[in-house]
Amino acid sequence: MPDLKVWGEQQLSRMKHDMDKLFEALCSDFGLPPARPLGKAGLSVTHTESEILIRTEAPGLMPEDLSVTVTERRLIISGRKVEHSEDGTRKEQSFRREMYLPCPVEPGTVSASYEDGIVEVKLPRSCSADEYSSLSE
Secondary structure (H helix, E strand, O other): OOOOOOOOHHHHHHHHHHHHHHHHHHHHHOOOOOOOOOOOOOOEEEEOOOEEEEEEEOOOOOHHHEEEEEOOOEEEEEEEEEEEOOOOOEEEEEEEEEEEOOOOOOHHHOEEEEEOOEEEEEEEOOOOHHHHHOOOO
8 A cells, every 4th residue: 555645634625625516516406505504714704683794805906806796595705806017927816705695685785895905795684693693603
């Protein structure tokens, strides 16, 4: 067994990501709720009685570089900026934050803002505090 290699954290993380995507697709194919919530890495989630406030950092981007997409059960915040220098090199900056919501949201009632490198999304509460408490765990 001299060819046996011990996997490091990066390989295990990649395998977990791939398996999570596989189960997400399976649930979606059968019209089921997600088997797992998408990670909240890079997202700050706070609650009030009337809304859920989600924030993420997006330094160096302009509002036109950003996209906030809300479907009934999913929030996606993404951004992309491409800069071309005089010497012909290209620099691209991008990010994507995605999470499942604990209950359906009416996309037309969501508001988003961007100030000082922070994207802030306000979602009106439409379900119980217990359902939304799962977002902070």
